[in-house]
Structure formats: structure tokens, C-alpha cells
Amino acid sequence: MHVLAATNNLYPDPSATGSGRYNYEVGRRLVERGHRVSVITRQRGDAPARETVAGMDVYRYGASVPRLPATMRTIEGLVESVRAREPVDLVSFHGALSSFGVDRATPDAVPRTYTIHGLWGVEYRDRLVDPSPWAAPYHWLNRTLRHRVEGRVLGHSDAAVVLSEFQRGRVRDHHPDAPPVRVVPGGVDVERFAPLDGPAPEAFGGEDISLLTVRRLTPRMGLETLLDAFARVVDDGLDAHLYVGGDGPLRGDLAARAERLGVASDVTFLGYVPEDDLPGLYAGADAFVLPTLELEGFGLATLEALASGTPVVGTTAGATPEILGPLESRPEVPEPLLVPPGERDALADRLAAWARLSASERAAAGEACRAYVLDAGYTWAAVTDRLEALFGDVRAGSASGGTDSQ
Structure with a gap:
């Protein structure tokens, strides 16, 4: 043919x-x-x-x-x-x-x-x-x-x-x-996107918890809500750092917002991330965040993170529940993955809950995420x-x- x-x-x-x-x-x-x-x-x-x-x-x-x-x-x-x-x-x-x-x-x-x-x-x-x-x-x-x-x-x-x-x-x-x-x-290419077999990428620092999002920086992506929620996580005393990959028209506004919230030193804007760097970033993060407000038609990034053994905290906007909903029911996933779009406190609570998990709990959840991708035929x-x-x-x-x- x-x-x-x-x-x-x-x-x-x-x-x-x-x-x-x-x-x-x-x-x-x-x-x-x-x-x-x-x-x-x-x-x-x-x-x-x-x-x-x-x-x-x-x-x-x-x-x-x-x-x-x-x-x-x-x-x-x-x-x-x-x-x-x-x-x-x-x-x-x-x-x-x-x-x-x-x-x-x-x-x-x-x-x-x-x-x-x-x-x-x-x-x-x-x-x-x-x-x-x-x-x-x-x-x-x-x-x-x-x-x-x-x-x-x-x-x-x-x-x-x-x-x-x-x-x-x-x-x-x-x-x-x-x-x-x-x-x-x-x-998702499950050979390319897989758990790390070695140290985390140099992009990550020495913090306890590394949170990652990779998005086009536009209004519907919910990045303002993510910054607001992350500031609350930091205020709660958790040693976390947020890495924001991607570029777009809101880049300057988001950087200014992080400054106003007092978390500029805890947020790194990575800019455009080359395709070859994505697998290491996904696998090196402790959690991936998808704070979309609307129109999430599917979410290839969600699958790439899950295949890398990295849990995804996302909103109920668009198609995200179709991917994350069945995963939440797995016993190795100790905390819910979905929150309502645009709700700062709900997102902050969910991120904090994942940040407080032990290393062994996070590892078990990561294994369950990858197994789910394979079992579901993604x-x-x-x-x-x-x-x-x-x-x-x-x-x-x-x-x-x-x-x-x-």
C-alpha cells in the first residue's frame, strides 16, 4: 500500500x-x-x-x-x-x-x-x-x-x-x-522513554524533589496556576525545585510571576528542550506536572513521562483523565493523580503529597506507571x-x- x-x-x-x-x-x-x-x-x-x-x-x-x-x-x-x-x-x-x-x-x-x-x-x-x-x-x-x-x-x-x-x-x-x-x-517509544540507568541529568540540582513540566508557554497550559501552587509547596517547607521546559509568549510574564511569588530561585526556565534531551529529563524528575486549563486533546508528554517511570499529576481538563484515571486505581499509586483545572490549593496539596512520599514509595509508583503504559497498549x-x-x-x-x- x-x-x-x-x-x-x-x-x-x-x-x-x-x-x-x-x-x-x-x-x-x-x-x-x-x-x-x-x-x-x-x-x-x-x-x-x-x-x-x-x-x-x-x-x-x-x-x-x-x-x-x-x-x-x-x-x-x-x-x-x-x-x-x-x-x-x-x-x-x-x-x-x-x-x-x-x-x-x-x-x-x-x-x-x-x-x-x-x-x-x-x-x-x-x-x-x-x-x-x-x-x-x-x-x-x-x-x-x-x-x-x-x-x-x-x-x-x-x-x-x-x-x-x-x-x-x-x-x-x-x-x-x-x-x-x-x-x-x-x-510512546518505550525503548527511548525508559527509567534512568545512571545519574540524573545535569539540568537537575541537588534538591530532594524535582518537579518538571514541558509545555508551550500559552494561557491554556495553566502555568500561572502551577507557579502559584508551587509557591505554596515551598512555603510549606518542602525542598523542591520546579523545572519549566518550553517557550512561548508567556515566558516573560511567568518569570516575573515567579519573582513576585518569591520562588524565582526555586524555578528554572529551561526554554526549548531538544528532543534528544527529553528522555533524560522525564526520567530524572520525581514527578511531571500537566496543569492544563482546557483543550488537552490527548497528551503525548503524559505518556512519555509515565513510560520513563515518572508519575504525572494532571488536571481533569480534556483527555487527561482518559490516561490517568485507570492508573489511579493501581495499588502501587498511593496518591491521586488528578485535580480540577485552575485550582491552586488542590494542585499544591497534590504536589506536596507526592513530595512527601518515601523514595521506595516513589520508586514503586514509577514502576507501576511504566507497567501501565505497556499493559494499556500505549x-x-x-x-x-x-x-x-x-x-x-x-x-x-x-x-x-x-x-x-x-
Whole structure:
């Protein structure tokens, strides 16, 4: 089977996101199973226009909003190049911009699936930090166009894929005419993300408890609440340090907030964390914190931390309870993992409770976290199994069947 994937980014390109990692992990495994995978993606950094990545044929295009018609023509030309080498059996959409161009250039008879990692218009709204009221018409138009482009690609797809029940509900709310929606949870590379076999990374100091979060620094991530809760943990006399990985528009505001709270010396802003450094950070932390306020569509970072043997304290926002809820019932997990979003005191109490556990209790909980990931099938091999089956259903005209559909 020749699969053409359309995505806005692809690991290991610079600034690749979770969807880029998803495409890389699934794509390379499809290649290992004997399929051909071509990828059309946006060019980032100094990545070449054409190359082979983990057996996948990768085609990159430059993108510019003022030159959008030219961008679409470029994408359409790349589709023609892909099809000239070998007919495409199925198109797998990821990200509306790339998918829109690929959809236009692909014959209607070719089956299509659309994996929705996040709703494009909603995510655009989230990235706005105190937008000027004078720009409101522009932002409204931008959100509306994104929603319509996304809807058009969905309307041309035979099946939609989401990573959680939460996201399935949101797709149905925003796109009621969407095709059948299947839930295929994300995965984690359990060989790469594993407990430490040696000392903790140099990024960590000598404190008793190291708390870690890795997030894009935007309003919905709940980092203000995390800082407020952490300040209470420090005030309670616990020897803890908070490490904040990631960058974004709130970086300066968060640093100033830590200063005002009197915990600037207890908080380290790591900035952008390269992919190669993530496994050591996850495994070296005593707990990972996911303080999201809203729109947590799945949470690959949650799985990466758990696979590393690191407990995750998260909020009930979005899909996080789907991952952490079953884990809470394991006897080796002595404290709850979930708190309501935006509640400082609840988060502070939970972090303090985990910080007060003995080393042996934390070790047992960490082992249970990794075992849970393996038992629940949160691996890229399992994800690829389910997608491969879906692709077969779509090609056979039975996308609405199977245990993942409702």
C-alpha cells in the first residue's frame, strides 16, 4: 500500500510538534511493514526540499500566507510528483494547510482519512495573548477561514481519527457533518522513554524533589496556576525545585510571576528542550506536572513521562483523565493523580503529597506507571496496528465498522 501523508511538520525537523512525532513514528513503522510512505510537509529551518527519512519519501514546501495561492500550487505539484512515481492508495491528512493542497490535487477516487490532532481555528484562538481590539476583525476572519478549510478537508475524508474520546466530542461539536470518527490513542517509544540507568541529568540540582513540566508557554497550559501552587509547596517547607521546559509568549510574564511569588530561585526556565534531551529529563524528575486549563486533546508528554517511570499529576481538563484515571486505581499509586483545572490549593496539596512520599514509595509508583503504559497498549506498534486496520477498512469501503467507531 502506498500512503501519502499530508502534515504541517515532521520529526526531526526543527520545532516539530506532537503531530510531527506521530507521523514519524507511525510512518517509519508502516515502512518496516512493507508499505510505501510519502510525506508532504512544510519546510522548516534548513531541512532539504527532498530527502528520505526513516524510509519515508519526504517532500517539503515553503509556506507564506501572503503567497497562499502559490503555496497551494507548489503542494499540488508535489502531489503530481508523488503520484508519478507510484499511484497513491490512500491519503492520510494531518493538519489542514498541507491537507487542503493535497486534497485539491488528489483524485476523488483515492480514499482519505483525517487525523485531527487539534482543531485549527480553536488552536489559533489559543495562541492569541491579549490581542488588540483593532485586530479583532482580522482574527475573526482568520479563525473562520481555518474552520472552513478544516471542514472542507473533513468533508472529503472517508474517516476521521482522533486520539481521545474528548477530542471525538469536540470534532462532532464543531463539525457535525464529519465522517465516522474513530478513537486511536497516541503512543510512546518505550525503548527511548525508559527509567534512568545512571545519574540524573545535569539540568537537575541537588534538591530532594524535582518537579518538571514541558509545555508551550500559552494561557491554556495553566502555568500561572502551577507557579502559584508551587509557591505554596515551598512555603510549606518542602525542598523542591520546579523545572519549566518550553517557550512561548508567556515566558516573560511567568518569570516575573515567579519573582513576585518569591520562588524565582526555586524555578528554572529551561526554554526549548531538544528532543534528544527529553528522555533524560522525564526520567530524572520525581514527578511531571500537566496543569492544563482546557483543550488537552490527548497528551503525548503524559505518556512519555509515565513510560520513563515518572508519575504525572494532571488536571481533569480534556483527555487527561482518559490516561490517568485507570492508573489511579493501581495499588502501587498511593496518591491521586488528578485535580480540577485552575485550582491552586488542590494542585499544591497534590504536589506536596507526592513530595512527601518515601523514595521506595516513589520508586514503586514509577514502576507501576511504566507497567501501565505497556499493559494499556500505549505503544507506537499498537497505534500502527490500529491505523493499518483502519486504512484497510477505508479502502474496503467499511470505515464505519470496527470496535473504535460509534
